[in-house]
Amino acid sequence: xxxxxxxxxxxxxxxxxxxxxxxxxxxxxxxxxxxxxxxxxxxxxxxxxxxxxxxxxxxxxxxxxxxxxxxxxxxxxxxxxxxxxxxxxxxxxxxxxxxxxxxxxxxxxxxxxxxxxxxxxxxxxxxxxxxxxxxxxxxxxxxxxxxxxxxxxxxxxxxxxxxxxxxxxxxxxxxxxxxxxxxxxxxxxxxxxxxxxxxxxxxxxxxxxxxxxxxxxxxxxxxxxxxxxxxxxxxxxxxxxxxxxxxxxxxxxxxxxxxxxxxxxxxxxxxxxxxxxxxxxxxxxxxxxxxxxxxxxxxxxxxxxxxxxxxxxxxxxxxxxxxxxxxxxxxxxxxxxxxxxxxxxxxxxxxxx
Numbered sequence: 001x002x003x004x005x006x007x008x009x010x011x012x013x014x015x016x017x018x019x020x021x022x023x024x025x026x027x028x029x030x031x032x033x034x035x036x037x038x039x040x041x042x043x044x045x046x047x048x049x050x051x052x053x054x055x056x057x058x059x060x061x062x063x064x065x066x067x068x069x070x071x072x073x074x075x076x077x078x079x080x081x082x083x084x085x086x087x088x089x090x091x092x093x094x095x096x097x098x099x100x101x102x103x104x105x106x107x108x109x110x111x112x113x114x115x116x117x118x119x120x121x122x123x124x125x126x127x128x129x130x131x132x133x134x135x136x137x138x139x140x141x142x143x144x145x146x147x148x149x150x151x152x153x154x155x156x157x158x159x160x161x162x163x164x165x166x167x168x169x170x171x172x173x174x175x176x177x178x179x180x181x182x183x184x185x186x187x188x189x190x191x192x193x194x195x196x197x198x199x200x201x202x203x204x205x206x207x208x209x210x211x212x213x214x215x216x217x218x219x220x221x222x223x224x225x226x227x228x229x230x231x232x233x234x235x236x237x238x239x240x241x242x243x244x245x246x247x248x249x250x251x252x253x254x255x256x257x258x259x260x261x262x263x264x265x266x267x268x269x270x271x272x273x274x275x276x277x278x279x280x281x282x283x284x285x286x287x288x289x290x291x292x293x294x295x296x297x298x299x300x301x302x303x304x305x306x307x308x309x310x311x312x313x314x315x316x317x318x319x320x321x322x323x324x325x326x327x328x329x330x331x332x333x334x335x336x337x338x339x340x341x342x343x344x345x346x347x348x349x350x351x352x353x
Contacts, residue, residue: 064154066275079316086115086150088120090120091165093161097121099214100230102210127224132164159271178322182288184289185290229263237253291311293310
């Protein structure tokens with residue numbers, strides 16, 4: 001019985017210290033055991049335990065991969081997913097639609113390497129899919145991924161979708177998730193060169209046939225998947241293809257492909273500008289990895305090693321800290337601020353201005 005009294009005393013004192021209020025009974029040290037039934041003490045002890053403050057639930061974690069078109073966002077997302085038991089939620093507003101795998105540059109099943117990709121090629125090509133709807137569905141998917149002990153990785157180039165997910169509905173997502181934002185960056189001249197080359201590769205992979213299969217002279221190019229760069233630009237060529245001479249067809253196709261290249265380059269500039277706005281906002285802890293060298297050396301035998309060294313390894317190190325419980329609170333050029341201290345991640349983080 002004496003041990004129960006001692007435990008009850010300890011609980012009262014601990015409660016008073018936790019709440020910052022001293023609630024010690026006036027004659028606590030003089031309690032007479034005989035004056036109280038044992039069940040009274042047992043009841044008071046259990047009641048006091050239930051009244052102790054509970055620790056707040058730990059937030060779940062989510063990774064965001066941002067960057068302009070052609071920087072390697074999907075490749076990095078897959079690499080991180082394989083390393084950290086993640087699943088990828090696509091945040092590219094054109095890749096959510098079924099079809100046009102080449103024109104919208106969807107990852108192939110082989111490139112996915114077994115990593116689940118969600119919101120990828122799921123919608124009807126003419127469906128209306130708003131940023132608000134993306135927020136709703138991405139939140140549901142993130143909750144499901146987390147409930148299975150896996151890591152949600154949101155990757156894509158549609159920054160309006162990402163902003164809506166993070167800040168929409170009263171920033172409800174950020175109230176439940178600690179977010180790590182990783183931007184894959186490539187210097188603009190190198191990115192321009194790469195996206196131009198990629199359009200030529202897309203032609204070899206079937207870009208013209210995809211556009212032809214979707215072609216409809218009465219189509220509305222402001223809705224659904226037809227907004228994708230590569231569809232409106234092919235319209236003039238496809239309208240005249242059947243009755244044009246061979247030389248004229250070749251010239252029309254070259255003109256359309258040049259327009260696709262220029263519009264893609266213009267898109268990358270707009271995307272980079274939006275990401276700079278994120279950087280200027282201290283509430284977005286944005287960390288950059290520089291993929292410029294990897295893009296420049298993409299034709300080298302060592303291209304994959306360069307990617308691993310300059311892009312994937314720094315990102316893995318960053319996510320290691322993040323999922324290990326370190327709260328990322330600001331950008332500091334290759335370091336993470338946590339609990340008021342700077343924790344070095346990796347010397348060769350490769351940040352750019």
